[in-house]
Amino acid sequence: MRWKGRRGSSNVEDRRSMGGRPRMRVGGRQVRGGGLGLTGLLIIVGIAWLTGINPLTLLGQLDGGGGYDTQSYQTQAPRSAADQETAQFVSVVLADTENTWGQIFENGGATYPEPTLVLFSGSVSSACGYASAATGPFYCGADSKLYIDLSFYQELANQLNAPGDFAQAYVLAHEVGHHIQNVLGVLPEFQKARRTLSKAEGNALSVRVELQADCYAGIWAHYAARQKGFVEEGDIDEALNAASRIGDDTLQRQAQGYVVPESFNHGTSAQRASWFKKGFQSGDLNACDTFSAASL
Structure with a gap:
């Protein structure tokens, strides 16, 4: 990616020098959802996609950016040149x-109500609770913020074998995809539906929203690639590789030597790469209807 010299967002909070109390994985974070015939969720996606109506027409009365903290916080400790460049x-x-x-x-x-990106180191407090760096990047629907410990990118490259700046960009674009879902009402409906489901049903439901977020990341990549001098040859392959490297089946096989499909909650490697590719090739929200897809 030729990203240097381009505009940076003002919607960034740098909390890397603030620290935080280490806690268990966030339990209430709104990052997953989907649809398996559930009435509440199909009301949302049925109006938006199944009838062919652009879901954004449902949002015409939204205020843009109201209530979001767009202040950039300055770090207190000096950062290495590499840290500063990644930020x-x-x-x-x-x-x-x-x-x-x-x-x-x-x-x-x-x-579009822009989300805020929070940079943290070690652990962080969000409206969804406390999280450690082990949680990985996440989106909290309760405060409309994306959270990332930038050391995750080292893990992505070195442990998950998904190097490259566009692989890193895909991870962030995926979390932005969850923000889109939150704005459209999909995540709140999922949180409501999940309370009535078994663990296996909830996992199956979550796969559909995770794959849709991958598809939304592909939509961003579609438009990024149309900009002159921004996306370079091989960048999309980096994103596809990253999507496949963090599939549930691949991660489980690496961790324990076998897979448990009923425990999948993000999708297989093939599914994640496939839905990213659908978004990239089409650039169209309607192509990302994971909810009515007969097969994923």
């Missing part, structure tokens, strides 16, 4: 997602 990189990627989704929402007659 600038994610700021530029976030800004480009703002451009992309802002235009898509505008085309649908709505205003």
Whole structure:
């Protein structure tokens, strides 16, 4: 990616010097959802996708950006040049997602409420609870913020064998995809539906929203690739590789030597790469209807 010299987002909170109490994985974070014939969720996706109506037309009355903290916090401790460059990189990627989704929402007659990206180190407090770096990047629907410990990118490259700046950009774009789902009402409906489901049913439901977030990341990549001098040859392959490297089947096989399909909650490697590719090739929200898809 040729990202240097491009606009960075103002919607970044740098909490890397603030620390935080280490706690268990966030239990209440709104990052998953989907649809398996559940009435509440199909009301949302049925209106938006099954009837062919652009879901953004449902958002025409939304205020843009109201209630979001757009202040950039300054770190107190000096950062290495590599740390500073990575922080600038994610700021530029976030800004480009703002451009992309802002235009898509505008085309649908709505205003895009931009999320805030929180950079943290070690552990962090969110409206969804406390999380450690082991949680990985996540989106909290309760405060409309994305959270990432930038050391995750080292793990992505070294342990998960998914190097490259566009692989890193895909991870962030996936979390932005969850924000889109939150704005459209999918995540709140999932949280409500999940309370009535068995663990296996909830996992199956979560796969559909995770794959849709991958598809939304592909939509961003579609428009990023249309910009002159931004996306380079091989970048999309980096994203596809990252999507496949973090599939449930691949991660389980690496961790324990076998897979348990009923425990999948993000999708297989093939599914994640496939849905990212659908979004990338189409650039169309309607292509990301994981909810009515007979097979994933």
